[in-house]
Amino acid sequence: MTQMPLAKALNESLRKALENDPKVLIMGEDVGRLGGVFRITDGLHKDFGEDRVIDTPLAESGIVGTAVGLALRGYRPVVEIQFDGFVFPAYDQIVTQLAKMHARALGKIKLPVVIRIPYGGGIGAVEHHSESPEALFAHVAGLKVVSPSNANDAYWMLQQAIECDDPVIFFEPKRRYWDKGEVDTTAVPGDLHKAVVVQEGTDLTLVAYGPMVKVCREAAAAAAKEGRSLEVVDLRSMSPIDFDTVQASTEKTGRLVVVHEAPVFYGAGAEIAARITERSFYHLEAPVLRVGGFHAPYPPARLEEEYLPGLDRVLDAVDRALAF
């Protein structure tokens, strides 16, 4: 058990992967000498060399497209996209090639490629540096989409993503990079796609993932002071989604609020609301409510504090759900 920031846990996880499997490669812009703009690959270029920690040309489609080719050759590329807003030049290679090639080959080839994407807002950045595009990947069959909310999950989920024989889009909650947490490098981790109840409660279930888990735990704490018992589920995986865990919690509390930074419209909350309502129709005391981004471009930094769903907006939704 050691305390470390989420960013450091990712760095340690990558180091371990490079040590464990000579086929693991790290690719991306500035991942080499610089160690990435967030230093997630810090020191790896020095210790593993430029053959395994590869500074690439400035071309995301090229990065993912060559990663596909390297995977076909037997490598396990771990690609870094510098910021959420810069994954789109690679979207075609991800959606039409990486996601579909295993099926195209009727299973005869595998594409073990991990695409790491620092995502979400809250760091006061300029345009394209604060987005949450996870739904745009979760809707696409052939991809798996996950996001850790804490250091220990960051360490283990990245290991598991790299070991997975399917392409995994690994969303890193960039505004939590500096949050410290216990990391147990000896533990046996659970299923990569299993949701976890991180806070037991009886009155209402909050489901979140990545950066919003912390907000939801704070909301649960605040609600507790008002005598309300909120259960918090860390979804961890947006594709597949562990509906069983969400369903069990919802049927226990009778109420569900889904929280994410991404715009609500066509977002993960919609999928969870639709499916849980279908599964637990007679258990719901209130409609599943969603808290998330608005249907507008991510605002300039000076507005993000108001834009990002925080404690108050979560509690407001909780009030509305309990009022039913």
Add this chain to the structure above:
Amino acid sequence: MTQMPLAKALNESLRKALENDPKVLIMGEDVGRLGGVFRITDGLHKDFGEDRVIDTPLAESGIVGTAVGLALRGYRPVVEIQFDGFVFPAYDQIVTQLAKMHARALGKIKLPVVIRIPYGGGIGAVEHHSESPEALFAHVAGLKVVSPSNANDAYWMLQQAIECDDPVIFFEPKRRYWDKGEVDTTAVPGDLHKAVVVQEGTDLTLVAYGPMVKVCREAAAAAAKEGRSLEVVDLRSMSPIDFDTVQASTEKTGRLVVVHEAPVFYGAGAEIAARITERSFYHLEAPVLRVGGFHAPYPPARLEEEYLPGLDRVLDAVDRALAF
């Protein structure tokens, strides 16, 4: 009032737009002499010349990116993407530039660009030619997303999309191109984004758009024989969505089934189910059910008949909804 196939209605609509506004341009692969692989631009190159009907290099990002530039110069480009599966190379330009530039300029510039995409399956095509990616655009703020289900809507909605000062992703139900319908070129069309009740009913509401409207009408007819009265709503617009019309119909019938070809997971049905359940919680006799594609790559042609949601799968969902 004249009878014409949906494809011809689109062709007439483009011709009218080119006649009405000298700033309207048509761009795309093979839209010139060939008239497009579906002949939607047939004859336009001959009549309006290569300065207005432009065969482009084979590069979708280039097509949309230069269309953005042409729009900045005061033109109104109507871009054709040859097939649904080939829009992804342009996804970055659409999502990070076309959708956001108006906001980036605080409204000082407008991007009246229409992107026409023949979409959906049912034509026995090879891979990438049968997809329904509408959710991947509807989730993105700054874009409007529509799809006509019949010849008259095809004619008018395309006119309205071209007149709109916002970027519009115009999804054309390619397997309905050859379906004939009445086109009233003199009528005054309704709001581009208004849903329409195309079949009155009392027991359950079916919501669909594009190619699935026909299937839902057939389902309603079949159900009628069994004494069940289904209301069918043609959504027409996936962003914005006319929730008021869907809500009114749902509160009248008490039951809602959403039908689309696109995969259900993170699809339009999820958004409609979540929002209508929130709005009409106490009116719903059953959970909103969804009928759509599976979470798998679009299958080879010989399986699409089984894969595509048809009459039977819609009626099965209707049975399940009514069983609640």
Add this chain to the structure above:
Amino acid sequence: MSVKSTAARRTPRGGAKRRGGEPGLVQLLTPEGERVEHSEYSIDLTPEELRGLYRDMVLTRRFDAEAITLQRQGELGLWASLLGQEAAQIGSGRATRADDYVFPTYREHGVAWTRDVDPLNLLGMFRGVNNGGWDPNENNFHLYTIVIGSQTLHATGYAMGVAKDGADSAVIAYFGDGASSQGDVAEAFTFAAVYNAPVVFFCQNNQWAISEPTEKQSRVPIYQRADGFGFPGVRVDGNDVLAVLAVTRAALEHARSGQGPMLVEAFTYRMGAHTTTDDPTRYRADEEREEWASKDPIARLRTYLEKAGLADEAFYAEIDVESDALAKRVRDGVRNMPNPDVMAIFENAYADGHALVDEERAQFAEYLASFDDAGQPAAHGKGH
């Protein structure tokens, strides 16, 4: 691998090309079947090898013709004919070594033939029973790629892996004149150059991208694109199987010997329609086609074989027999190709499984079963 050091390792040939400007086509066999020499590229084949190339081209063309017929008969949903491009494909394919790796488009039936890929494998996706489905590693022949240009990046990445492994094999990526406009192809050039990857970019310029002539893609010959990325480009007569073989061999050797990528533009012509759904009469003149008919790659080699007396009647007769046998095997094979089981919809979306796919598979199986129980058939023609 260090970029600096590799950047230094530029070949004279590359340099020559870069200074050379437009050197015209590399040609070793004229349209009239005359054997000619070229300053930089030469070839010396045994009569048997020459007959082998002829046989490859004839059988490939016959296979292609059979596929067109099968499409007309409704056995295939679509076919992309290689008619006219036999020399470009056989010549380049025969230049590859067993341990080289090939990344095709959707039209490389002749290259597949040289890689011993069962022709029936190619027909599955055109019949609509799968989207490819063969094992690329069996013949080092990747799946057909439909999204224009994408495979050039896969080939480059694969070649980067070959270099990492210290192997001396090479990779060849096929693409068309239209594809040369795609950003992915330019990015492949950049990655290949920067990492000095052992990959040959083989562009079959058949002068048409569906209805668009090459000048809608570039106003200079495509082979010249390479120089500005730092590697050599060469244009070869794509209807001259000897020149294509010689140039591709040199390019692959260039890659294998650590000198990095090379671009080969095979100047040829798409004699048929883009695919069986296309109607070329809408956009191009018959004269053009006729002019190219006189440059036919097969007739050209046959003229040479005959003039040089390198093959007797028995040889040609034997190929006819082989052609008929091949055609029959393809015909029967396609007709007997089983439709996939409906539940195949849910297979291979993932290698490690996905909970939702399992759930949907179970639900759909249950749904299908409900019909059998009720004894009513699924409403076909309308889909489920």
Add this chain to the structure above:
Amino acid sequence: MSVKSTAARRTPRGGAKRRGGEPGLVQLLTPEGERVEHSEYSIDLTPEELRGLYRDMVLTRRFDAEAITLQRQGELGLWASLLGQEAAQIGSGRATRADDYVFPTYREHGVAWTRDVDPLNLLGMFRGVNNGGWDPNENNFHLYTIVIGSQTLHATGYAMGVAKDGADSAVIAYFGDGASSQGDVAEAFTFAAVYNAPVVFFCQNNQWAISEPTEKQSRVPIYQRADGFGFPGVRVDGNDVLAVLAVTRAALEHARSGQGPMLVEAFTYRMGAHTTTDDPTRYRADEEREEWASKDPIARLRTYLEKAGLADEAFYAEIDVESDALAKRVRDGVRNMPNPDVMAIFENAYADGHALVDEERAQFAEYLASFDDAGQPAAHGKGH
């Protein structure tokens, strides 16, 4: 416009470049401040014009320095310094005509200056009060574009429109050495060439893309990229404001006169960090920076002005006063820049409105109002 005809209209200059291979830098003013001549590019400026260029560069540098300070003081969230690139930007910007159109990256503060864009406009996005927000059509200076390479396609499309309008103005698209690897830039080259669009692609090769040296993007000089697309490319000393002005003028004239696109590579150096969040000590040696300090674009011109006696002390003194005034105006302007109203979140997502945006706007307004009613403040620092 007919592609064939335009393809024919290739200039001798272009041809010359293509045959010429590496001609070295175009230079008119040496690092030592010596005025030299060049065979193809010449310039003849009045003393006043020369002083004007000097003034532009000094004021631009001062503005840039002030912005860095403001970032350190927390008034700006980020700043991308142009330090060292003043000549490349002032020289090229001053070559443009009022009716030309400029498509910048996020670093073209000097070009903006030459277009009379209020420096305060540039600071809004770096302060985080907007994402650009100025009216591009006021000074024919498009919004800063952050997604690398995208704007080269916008510029090409705009230029296609200029050609359609029969106007004789030109368009200039700025991009970096790193951007040269993006597929969008290659596609822009292709479209510009095929449609013979009047656009100049201006690459500021400052030799770094954040931490990556140019050899991670290309193993040959970037200007050579143009030839393979069918238009001329030229490399100019990017720290020589006279050469940059001369070459860019020629390139813009080339475009205006219907000869199509041209690529200019300004060879310069990023003297500072990539942005204020970057730490160059992690990836590059100080020696490199020092070596380039001796090629400083401003010192170079000043040496020349002094040697040639083209400016007196009063001139320099006056610029110092101007600089201080500019700095103060920027300082005060930024500090007084109001935060946008929270409801601005919902503005300008659409030009014609969107029902959901209206609904969310109303709900959020109601939500915010609920706090006032209850008299409790919104939980700041945590977000709403």
